[in-house]
Amino acid sequence: MLLRRLPVNFFFSRRFLSTKNPNDFTSSIAELNKELEDIFGEPPPSGPIGSSDSSFITQESQFSSPEMSEKGCKLTHIGKQGEAQMVDVSPKENTKRTAIASCKVLLGKNVFDMVSANNLAKGDVLSVAKIAGITGAKHTSNLIPLCHNISLSHVHVDLALNNRDYSVDILGEASTSGKTGVEMEALTAVSIAGLTVYDMCKAASKDIEITNVKLERKTGGKSGDWSREG
Known part of the structure; x- marks a missing residue:
């Protein structure tokens, strides 16, 4: 029972x-x-x-x-059957879009002093990494499979030595007037710049760390403006 x-x-x-x-x-x-x-x-x-x-x-x-x-919220690169897909942006309007990303490369004191004195065998670390970051942003769609191949109107990469923690602070900005955002381009710019710093300095130390790769803010598009600060 x-x-x-x-x-x-x-x-x-x-x-x-x-x-x-x-x-x-x-x-x-x-x-x-x-x-x-x-x-x-x-x-x-x-x-x-x-x-x-x-x-x-x-x-x-x-x-x-x-x-x-x-x-509800969903991942736009996932299709109805769970397959990977490239988002169709054709219905969207062309708008001015910008994105700023950052990262940090922890060098350690010895390597930091060598970079500051431009005393590395491969040459000027910061200048080479800056050009590499700009080039990386322009090749984002070749590196990230589902990114759109967009026309960039501006890319800027800035690298600054930080003697408080013996690091290189990297800031990257990308802009376009189009149907999709440039967050990935800005993130790729700082990532490639950070990797280039590592490559330039790896002979002097293997303890170098690339950290805190993140989007700082973006403007434009359907979702509007966004800032990490608020």
């Missing part, structure tokens, strides 16, 4: 949870109640579906509803 004490929701969750049409839930529960009544000679202890069961069905149908996932 243990079966009689199980709530209707026990059968519902295992038998009907996969039902995709919310309108089928009520009729399915009614059929199940009728089967239980035929077996035990009376309706199940919880009786016909009540307000608590209706609430349960509503919650389940919300979680399984395709409309729910479409209205």
Whole structure:
């Protein structure tokens, strides 16, 4: 008789949870109640579906509803079948868009002093890394598979020695007038500049760290302006 004490929701969750049409839930529960009544000679202890069961069905149908996932936040590079996709930006308007990113390269005191004195075999670290960052921004779509090949109107990379923590602070800015943003271009610029600093200095030390690669702010586009500071 243990079966009689199980709530209707026990059968519902295992038998009907996969039902995709919310309108089928009520009729399915009614059929199940009728089967239980035929077996035990009376309706199940919880009786016909009540307000608590209706609430349960509503919650389940919300979680399984395709409309729910479409209205919520989603990854734009994931297609309906879970496949990777390049976002179609053709319906978007051309707007002025900018993005600023940053990163830090921790050199250590000895290497920092060598960079400051321009005393490395490969030459001027900061100048070479600056050019590399600009070049990297222009090749972003070749490096990141689903990035759009966009026309950049401006790229700027700045590298500054920081004697407080013996590092190089890198700031990169990218701009365009188009249908998609330039966050990836700015992030690529500082990343490639940081990697170039490492390459220029690796003979002097293997302890160098590239850290804190991040977007600082962006402007333009449908989502509007964004800043890490607020």
